[in-house]
Amino acid sequence: MLTKHQIVIVGGGNAGISVAAQLLRKRKTLDIAIIEPSTKHYYQPAWTLVGSGIFDVSKTVREEKKVMPKHVTWIKDKVFTFAPYANRIDLENGNRVSYDYLIVAAGIQLNWNAIEGLEQSLGSNNVCSNYSFKYAPYTFECIRNFKGGNAIFHNPETPVKCGGAPQKIMYMAADYFRRNGSLGNANIQFWSGGSRLFAIPEYEKTLLQICDRDNIGLHFHTKLVGINGAEKLAKFVGIGEENKDQEYTVRFDMLHVTPPQSAPDFIRFSPLADSAGWVDVDKHTLRHRRFPDIFSLGDCAGLPTSKTGAAIRKQAPVVVENILSALQNKPVTAMYNGYTSCPIATGYGKLMLAEFDYDNKRQETFPFDQSRERWSMFQLKRYVLPWLYWNRILPGKM
Numbered sequence: 001m002l003t004k005h006q007i008v009i010v011g012g013g014n015a016g017i018s019v020a021a022q023l024l025r026k027r028k029t030l031d032i033a034i035i036e037p038s039t040k041h042y043y044q045p046a047w048t049l050v051g052s053g054i055f056d057v058s059k060t061v062r063e064e065k066k067v068m069p070k071h072v073t074w075i076k077d078k079v080f081t082f083a084p085y086a087n088r089i090d091l092e093n094g095n096r097v098s099y100d101y102l103i104v105a106a107g108i109q110l111n112w113n114a115i116e117g118l119e120q121s122l123g124s125n126n127v128c129s130n131y132s133f134k135y136a137p138y139t140f141e142c143i144r145n146f147k148g149g150n151a152i153f154h155n156p157e158t159p160v161k162c163g164g165a166p167q168k169i170m171y172m173a174a175d176y177f178r179r180n181g182s183l184g185n186a187n188i189q190f191w192s193g194g195s196r197l198f199a200i201p202e203y204e205k206t207l208l209q210i211c212d213r214d215n216i217g218l219h220f221h222t223k224l225v226g227i228n229g230a231e232k233l234a235k236f237v238g239i240g241e242e243n244k245d246q247e248y249t250v251r252f253d254m255l256h257v258t259p260p261q262s263a264p265d266f267i268r269f270s271p272l273a274d275s276a277g278w279v280d281v282d283k284h285t286l287r288h289r290r291f292p293d294i295f296s297l298g299d300c301a302g303l304p305t306s307k308t309g310a311a312i313r314k315q316a317p318v319v320v321e322n323i324l325s326a327l328q329n330k331p332v333t334a335m336y337n338g339y340t341s342c343p344i345a346t347g348y349g350k351l352m353l354a355e356f357d358y359d360n361k362r363q364e365t366f367p368f369d370q371s372r373e374r375w376s377m378f379q380l381k382r383y384v385l386p387w388l389y390w391n392r393i394l395p396g397k398m
Helices: 012-028 044-051 136-145 165-179 201-213 309-327 375-393
Strands: 002-008 033-034 040-042 062-063 073-075 077-084 088-091 096-106 149-155 187-190 215-221 223-226 233-238 247-251 254-256 294-295 340-347 350-356
Touching: 002 012, 002 088, 012 033, 012 309, 012 375, 044 136, 044 165, 044 340, 044 375, 096 309, 136 165, 136 254, 136 340, 149 165, 149 247, 165 187, 165 254, 165 340, 187 223, 201 340, 201 350, 247 375, 294 309, 309 340, 340 375, 350 375
Parallel strands: 002 033, 002 096, 033 073, 096 294, 149 187, 149 254, 187 215
Antiparallel strands: 040 062, 077 088, 088 096, 223 233, 233 247, 340 350
16 A cells, blocks of 8 residues: 655654644644554653653653654554655555655664673573663662672663763762762673773863762773673674774673664665765755755764764754755755754763864853762753753743
8 A cells, every 4th residue: 555745754863853843833834744553652762861860760751652743644654665766665564655855863773782691681581781671670689689790881882872971870889889889899890892981072181080089990992792691791893993803702791782783774774875874965054965855863874973862953943944944945055064962961960062063163052161060960960851842842832
């Protein structure tokens, strides 16, 4: 069966829902369909707080139908492939959907199976991850029960959503250990596929001071390739010029894992993808480089900036304005400057709010130095941002 819609949005997460809502606020007569198989919608930025024991995981999930904008056609199926030359999407159930304009907002794919033994170990043997609704509460169980030994926090070699999350939980764990008298017995280590803690020097300076304060050992240019949960062993290999292929076997008493991530397979192996598998869009207009009737935003878009909800909040109005211009055969003029934000919790009641653009220039919201840890910014993260997400961002009001 073939159906046709004026605008088709692939993905019913933050990006897809907020763009649809903003479009309909500007033009109620638009015919919009959203392709989204999930019946649940998650507010994932709070999972660090869940893993820290200070946020109820049940408050991070709602029924998808409750956040779906009115007057949108919800297609509850998965994309099988794109046929951009025919302005068509093929679905897994065999149906087809055609469009005048397509917005790809399909999020990011968590590749749990890329690390040998991870799926078998996760949720037991003190192997945890805040990148899962199911397992984020187990992170706090591991932190709470930790009495000493090696606490390992992992950051993969791939791009990830919320790039600061792998280290946020490390700082929260260190503060918890301090408050409960076990920090002196803890050997906290950060094993990362990256080359440094943070790209912007002013923010990195603060984070390095925190690592020094908490006696955190830093290991860069490494890749986690295997976990033996029963024996509590993690295997890393070097991926840098100086340590390439060197093997490291690390014993752990607690291991927090961030799964390697990529664009969804139906994007990676489609005509829409760039050489790295992401949707190939102009970084300013968010329009596809080869297919002018396609736009993309959010985690699946091939943009040289951190993949965060804050980035989506700035990308969404650009896509909305440019889609409306394209519908009227006008030039697309709205531009995205690469703004993104990373609220990095550094302890209970302490947070550094990093905001920057494509050029790694600070784009800060508040009239004070945001590279410092602040109690007020922690309250913003814990109370204000979740309320804004459900009540302002998803309904297209900001």
